[in-house]
Amino acid sequence: MSTKVCNSCKKIMRFQDTHCKTCGAEYKKVTPKWIVACAVLAALGFGVVVGMDKNRESDKKTVLQPVETNFSSSNVVIEFNECKGRVKAVQSAVVGTQYKSAVLVDTDIAYMARICTNDGSVLITCSASDRKMVTTKSNDCPL
Ligand SMILES: [Zn+2]
Known part of the structure; x- marks a missing residue:
């Protein structure tokens, strides 16, 4: 199960999420x-x-x-x-x-x-x- 980190609040997001569940920020690939x-x-x-x-x-x-x-x-x-x-x-x-x-x-x-x-x-x-x-x-x- 792969995860990624929200650019904005640094919370772990699910890999398939395009927006952070915690703060709603859009995930940007860095x-x-x-x-x-x-x-x-x-x-x-x-x-x-x-x-x-x-x-x-x-x-x-x-x-x-x-x-x-x-x-x-x-x-x-x-x-x-x-x-x-x-x-x-x-x-x-x-x-x-x-x-x-x-x-x-x-x-x-x-x-x-x-x-x-x-x-x-x-x-x-x-x-x-x-x-x-x-x-x-x-x-x-x-x-
Ligand atoms: Zn966030």
Whole structure:
């Protein structure tokens, strides 16, 4: 017998109930944090290996950081439309959760979106001209 918890009063509800028997609040499905984390990691993970190449001027800040810190910036060669698709997939995974996301640029030549995570945010930039996806991690969420 599976149960769920009311979003509003935290009382146990029966799984088939759409509204809480105690307070009448409608049950809303909450995306668990780990799903969001997985979606973000899946989008970013493939960039980690390529991101190890840190001899470019834009990566100087990364080099100065302690080794224990996760990569904070990476870029990979990817078709513009595929890049956009990946970013949008991550964004749709966080819709309705506490994780904010925003599209900053959406043009034929560039797509840029910021997605907030547990410990900051990631800025993902897709560029059509050089077919690159650049991900930059920050420690804050300025949305
Ligand atoms: Zn309730």
